[in-house]
Amino acid sequence: MDSATIDLQAEVNRLCHEIQTLEVQRESENGESITISDYILKRLEQLDVTSIFGLPGDFNMRMDFIEDHPTIKWIGNCNELNASYAADGYARVKERSIGVVVTTFGVGELSAINGIAGAFSEMVPVLHIVGVPSTTQLKSKPMLHHTLGNGRFDAYTKAAEQVTIAQAAIMTPRQAGPEIDRILTECITHARPVYLTLPMDLVAAKIPAKRLKVALPRTPPANNPDVENYVLDEIVKLVDDAKQDVVILVDACAIRHDVRQEVSDLLTKTQFPVYASPMGKTAVSEEHERYGGIYVGSITQPSIKEKVEGAKLILSIGALKSDFNTGMFTYHIPTARTVELHSDQTLIRHGHFPGIGMKLLLPKLTERLSKYKQGALKIPVLRFKLDVPKEGDYKISHAYFWPRLGKFFRKQDVIVAETGTSNFGVLDVPMPDKSIFVSQILFGSIGWATASTLGAALAARDRGLGRTILFTGDGSMQLTVQEISTMIHYKLKPIIFVLNNKGYNIERHLHGLDRKYNDIVDWKWTSLLTTLGDTDGKLSKSYTVRSKAELDKLLDDDEFASAQKIQLVEVLMDKYDTPRALQAAADLTAKMAAKSVG
Amino acid sequence: MDSATIDLQAEVNRLCHEIQTLEVQRESENGESITISDYILKRLEQLDVTSIFGLPGDFNMRMDFIEDHPTIKWIGNCNELNASYAADGYARVKERSIGVVVTTFGVGELSAINGIAGAFSEMVPVLHIVGVPSTTQLKSKPMLHHTLGNGRFDAYTKAAEQVTIAQAAIMTPRQAGPEIDRILTECITHARPVYLTLPMDLVAAKIPAKRLKVALPRTPPANNPDVENYVLDEIVKLVDDAKQDVVILVDACAIRHDVRQEVSDLLTKTQFPVYASPMGKTAVSEEHERYGGIYVGSITQPSIKEKVEGAKLILSIGALKSDFNTGMFTYHIPTARTVELHSDQTLIRHGHFPGIGMKLLLPKLTERLSKYKQGALKIPVLRFKLDVPKEGDYKISHAYFWPRLGKFFRKQDVIVAETGTSNFGVLDVPMPDKSIFVSQILFGSIGWATASTLGAALAARDRGLGRTILFTGDGSMQLTVQEISTMIHYKLKPIIFVLNNKGYNIERHLHGLDRKYNDIVDWKWTSLLTTLGDTDGKLSKSYTVRSKAELDKLLDDDEFASAQKIQLVEVLMDKYDTPRALQAAADLTAKMAAKSVG
Known part of the structure; x- marks a missing residue:
């Protein structure tokens, strides 16, 4: 039932966006038109993209549009894998934006696929634009260079499906606007890479510009108020039972799903001690006076390990429990003492609450937990520091x-x-x-x-x-x-x-x-x-x-x-x-x- | 029906090989055992492999087996794409052998996929061995490094399926021998890459060594004698009608499907003029007195173009009509004047003869056409040469x-x-x-x-x-x-x-x-x-x-x-x-x- 609710809410969001678009279209029936390339660039501009990575290739999006763009710069890479890694690095540091990489059919895109898979795994929003043969060629399938030589023109897309969250194959100008918007929305909502193929003959095809007046939706679906209230009550009860002996553990998805500000507010208002996983490092300022360092299961420095594993309640935010991020799965924190906030669900001890996402939950939780501030301050946090050792040897150890x-x-x-x-x-x-x-x-x-x-x-x-x-x-x-x-x-x-x-x-x-x-x-x-x-x-x-x-x-x-x-x-x-x-x-x-x- | 025949013949070949294997097994019921790694290396040794390319990775085949092998050398590359390209280059020049590349789960194999796709497209036999997590982990799917983080452990194999002709996922020692043999047979028979995943815990698992006594089958399936005879008669009739005004056009698949010797014999015995496509360059000695140069449709040097397009019959061997290989599809040779020999079929004018492969057909054709030698010699061939031009400019043009x-x-x-x-x-x-x-x-x-x-x-x-x-x-x-x-x-x-x-x-x-x-x-x-x-x-x-x-x-x-x-x-x-x-x-x-x- 909750999963159905999530789907319905996603559909409501989508419909709202469509209605807005239709309203804009009605307002200016004979409105402006724009090339598909410029449409994409305009959307990227709205997403604060200033650099696009890639290499030229005879099938790919004429880079002229990018080179001529006033604010977006073409960054020519040495090879496609590097370009995809660069797009990933760009998105990670730019924040609330995306990385973009442009490659050519087959030879270019396949060289980039490992970088795209990395962005998928690590939840980094990257748009991979692939320039493909003309729509006529895509239908008639001649033995073009860069093909597998056996007419399977969809092979590369099938490979891309394995490592991207959404794909769009533009085959008509009519599709272009809605399809580009759909995958970009998926990209920014889920923080995962998406894949777009653009045939040579459509690069400069004209489409209506009207949709561009409506920005792409960024906010996650609303939490069901009844469930959200129940969740809040439950968490407060647990904090109460723990007699404020609570630690916050910040992990990768706090960064990926953009709740760093919300976490910072939670810390300020509650003063709970806070630790980070390796992938959550710097999600919270490491100079924060309530910050105690990195928790990695058995690999943790002993003084930190004791503090985290000894707490009566762990409030985990954006956990991503991979092997290296958890000290090879050696967390010594029983589920019965854990609350986990995720982008799309909340886990309270053994209970799952799908659809209750942290972005909207956190401000309310902060509100409810602020009363524990004075109690929380009594729990000491050791300053996270590391002295340079004295070593007799000249060698750099x-x-x-x-x-x-x-x-x-x-x-x-x-x-x-x-x-x-x-x-x-x-x-x-x-x-x-x-x-x-x-x-x-x-x-x-x-x-x-x-x-x-x-x-x-x-x-x-x-x-x-x-x-x-x-x-x-x-x-x-x-x-x-x-x-x-x-x-x-x-x-x-x-x-x-x-x-x-x-x-x-x-x-x-x-x-x-x-x-x-x-x-x-x-x-x-x-x-x-x-x-x-x-x-x-x-x-x-x-x-x-x-x-x-x-x-x-x-x-x-x-x-x-x-x-x-x-x-x-x-x-x-x-x-x-x-x-x-x-x-x-x-x-x-x-x-x-x-x-x-x- | 002919297609069914091919399938049946393939099945017959396979069964013959199985029977041989069983016989060997019966002979030495309590025979030797061998590790899976050494089994693979032994097969590669039989295929005349002396270099294996790749990079280490914590999931991949313990390179110890390779490093310790007396005749096969581990070639450590700088990255996986390069390793796959190197394996491709090795197979092309080594001939009647294969290229081998070893990478690790996800990050390694995906980096190599473009090189593998190239080998598929260009018909180069390459074995891609991927070291994957243990069989236990493959079943329980923990969030290991190098994964997509969502438990889809089969994603990389699905991508590999797009660019390889056969795949084997070894999950038990029992499977190993037959599966390794199956994909290696596909690799050498079709001259296409194949994909093998080997879990960490099976690298050193023991299996019977008996199968190794039977070499992998190399000969293509026999041609149906009735159809083959009909095909030979038809070709001879066309050559006769052409009054010996025949040219041979050699292309990529003559190299890939290993008929260079057969083509050489055909030339010696018939003395027909011979030309090559760009991808067929050096398939026939360019110093051969009956060799006239490169034919690429409209891009051909005019004197060559006239000779090829003017012939009454073109005997094309191993054609691969890609855009760049045909001067952007500008062959001016009507189908009515063409006979095409392929690895798995023969085309005579508009007629298709599936299952009639050139490897076994060519010697018989040579026999039947040798009587035209004296007539063929009357057709002049211009020496293929290229003078260094005199240019006043100092620049290297x-x-x-x-x-x-x-x-x-x-x-x-x-x-x-x-x-x-x-x-x-x-x-x-x-x-x-x-x-x-x-x-x-x-x-x-x-x-x-x-x-x-x-x-x-x-x-x-x-x-x-x-x-x-x-x-x-x-x-x-x-x-x-x-x-x-x-x-x-x-x-x-x-x-x-x-x-x-x-x-x-x-x-x-x-x-x-x-x-x-x-x-x-x-x-x-x-x-x-x-x-x-x-x-x-x-x-x-x-x-x-x-x-x-x-x-x-x-x-x-x-x-x-x-x-x-x-x-x-x-x-x-x-x-x-x-x-x-x-x-x-x-x-x-x-x-x-x-x-x-x-």
């Missing part, structure tokens, strides 16, 4: 590197960490207020971070944020390295830390410590920036740091820290050294694997 | 470059040309006897050539062939550039020509001549090899040639020509200059597009 970098971070920095070593390493490092942490912990595709940094840096520039700082490994960097060239071209100035430990560190610790297949070719890292675009060496600077002293000196250098050029820092580390959290996760994984092999 | 390179090629060279400018440019250039031309004209995924060269060079080394020479553009090279690093690592010594014309030349000529989206970032090309692995500069050499004189000097240099190191040559060309055939194809494409937009 992980134990030293990450806390030391913590001192380097500034307010509003955008910090991108690659899956694996960097991601685990940076977990324990507190980040300053208003900084943004970007990572791909669930999908975990190596190479993502470098290309994603391109999009993140563009979005950061748009939003007037601080520096963009990338942490990646020598192995991961090799997958997508060419995208540095695009950063140079568009005058972006990220600081890129390449942890050179001679191979795939995380793989080494999971299996095959000394196996050759975990080795990689050593590159001349400090030549990369000049080779890949800064040919006269004026736009970039590269460094190698071999010791703690060299690292300290560089990080303390004001010119380096001011990030006026694109900079790459090769950090030489021991081949076998690894961050604490990664070692712990690897041990747990090995245990799981052993059990599963049996 | 396409009109100069390609014929000049023709003088540089040697017997047994492997020549890889990127889709686009290079592909069209090299078309008119005669290649020496026993050289192998490798290109991706149907699928046309830019970036393919560079990574494919890695595989091609490994296979060439295996086969004791000559130099591997790559032609690519500055735009295309950027997509997959990191794979050069792998070439350096494995001491391969290709000569890499990078045509630097400041952007996507083919796209420029198709649309947007001066558009920024067709520009790319200029790299310091001559620093690439040292940056990407030859850090002390001992293994490689790089050059820039700016003028005809510089190009000539380099090509005439014996040390350069002997290819003792990996070498990269940046060839500076005019931004707007383009090869004759590309300009012609672009003009035709523009005409087609205009018609299709209407």
Whole structure:
């Protein structure tokens, strides 16, 4: 019954939007027309998109429309996978906007599919526009280049269906407006990628512009008031029973489903202690006085673990319980002590309340829970901090590197960490207020971070944020390295830390410590920036740091820290050294694997 | 009925193989066992595989088995797309073997899917092995990293189904042998990629080794003798009617379906003039005295065009009539004057003869047509040659470059040309006897050539062939550039020509001549090899040639020509200059597009 209600509400929303559109159409019966390309661009403009990523191809949307657009910029990438990663990074940092990637039929779109799948997995809103042959060719199916040679013109769309939440194949101008609006609405409502094919002959076809006067609906469906009230009562009762011994645990979907402001209000008005999962890192300011750090099940720092697992009630917001995000499924929090708020449902202990979404529930909950503020303040929260250890050795260890970098971070920095070593390493490092942490912990595709940094840096520039700082490994960097060239071209100035430990560190610790297949070719890292675009060496600077002293000196250098050029820092580390959290996760994984092999 | 016959014959073949296997099993009831990994490797060894491409990942096949194998080598790539391209290139040059690529669940396999699709389109036998979670996890579907986060563990396989001819998901040891054999048989019989998922916990599971004593069947199903005889009679009648004015046109599938020897015999015994399509280039020796050059419909050099289109009968072998392979569908050869031999059917004028495959038909046809030899010899064939033009200008034009390179090629060279400018440019250039031309004209995924060269060079080394020479553009090279690093690592010594014309030349000529989206970032090309692995500069050499004189000097240099190191040559060309055939194809494409937009 509740599921039926959700469907009905979605339908009501859709009908409301259609009615508004019809009203606008009636008002100006002989209204303006617009090309389909410009229609799309206008919608993207409304969604605050300023950069579109991709590569040209003879079937794809004539980029002329994008190149000629006054506020949206065409960002030409080096390859399509990188373009899709960049669109993902852009959407993550831009917020309340979407990432857009344009590729060509078959060869382009398939190269991008892993980036789109990552956006699906991690709930990042990305529009993938694919330029396809003309409508005539799509019907007659000649043996065109970029096809499979057997007339299956729908094969690529079928693959895309696996990794996108909605698809639209524009085949007539009439369809275009409603179809584009439908998938964009899905994209922003569900924070998932969508897929649009646009035939060559329709790129410049004219359609009515009237629909554009109605903005796409953003607000989630209303919660059923009776159920919502019941849910609120139940939660209040549990908080009451817990005698205010409540902790809030913020996770990925608080970011993805845009409730950071609502969570911030909840914290201010209730003062409950708050912790974050790895994927929820920086959803709440890590300088907030009621913030206690990162909870990752068994991998959690012991002092934090005790606080979270000892609380009488856990109010979990936007949980995403993937293996790496939960310390390999080692949460020690019984369901009977948990309330989970999600974008489309609420879970109270063992009870499910579908259709009760957190975006609209949270303000009411804040209202109801504010009376516990004084009691909540009595529960102490240990300051989340990490001291730089004293080590006799000159070597840059992980134990030293990450806390030391913590001192380097500034307010509003955008910090991108690659899956694996960097991601685990940076977990324990507190980040300053208003900084943004970007990572791909669930999908975990190596190479993502470098290309994603391109999009993140563009979005950061748009939003007037601080520096963009990338942490990646020598192995991961090799997958997508060419995208540095695009950063140079568009005058972006990220600081890129390449942890050179001679191979795939995380793989080494999971299996095959000394196996050759975990080795990689050593590159001349400090030549990369000049080779890949800064040919006269004026736009970039590269460094190698071999010791703690060299690292300290560089990080303390004001010119380096001011990030006026694109900079790459090769950090030489021991081949076998690894961050604490990664070692712990690897041990747990090995245990799981052993059990599963049996 | 004929189609039913084919099915029945396939079934008969399969049953024969099963019976043999059962007999072997009966003979040694308590026979040896082998791990699934070693079973696969043993089958690959039987198929003459010596290199396996891929990247490690925590779910994938423990590479230990590969690393420890005495004759098969693990080739660690920089990313998965490149690995799949390399496997494709390897299979093309190795011949009568297959390419193999190993990736990990989701993130790895999806990155490779475009390379697999290319192998499907172009009919290249490639085995894609994907390491997946344990069988327990595949059933219980926890929220593992690399998943879509929604429990759809079959999503990636569904995508793979679109671009592979057969799939096997090993879930029990019992299945493993028959399933591996089934898809490998499909792979070699149809020359198309296949997809195998291997759960972590089955990598080292033991299975009986007995099946391995029976080699996988390679011969195509027998032709129905009555139909075959009828077909032979009909063809002989047509040749007779044509009064020996017959030309043979060799195309892609003559290479893919392994009838080069049969075609060579046909030529020797009949002496009919022979021409090749772009995708059939080097299927027949271009130094053969009866070889007249490349036929591409309207784009054909006029003297060749006249010879082919003027013949009374065209005997087409392995035709693959894609747009770029047929000069945008501009064959001027009426069906009434054509006989087409294919791997699985024969077409005589308007009649179809399904199930009559060329591999077994050709020797019989040669026998029957040998009596026309004396008559055929009367038909003159113009020598296929291309003079280096005299040009006053110092600039390296396409009109100069390609014929000049023709003088540089040697017997047994492997020549890889990127889709686009290079592909069209090299078309008119005669290649020496026993050289192998490798290109991706149907699928046309830019970036393919560079990574494919890695595989091609490994296979060439295996086969004791000559130099591997790559032609690519500055735009295309950027997509997959990191794979050069792998070439350096494995001491391969290709000569890499990078045509630097400041952007996507083919796209420029198709649309947007001066558009920024067709520009790319200029790299310091001559620093690439040292940056990407030859850090002390001992293994490689790089050059820039700016003028005809510089190009000539380099090509005439014996040390350069002997290819003792990996070498990269940046060839500076005019931004707007383009090869004759590309300009012609672009003009035709523009005409087609205009018609299709209407």
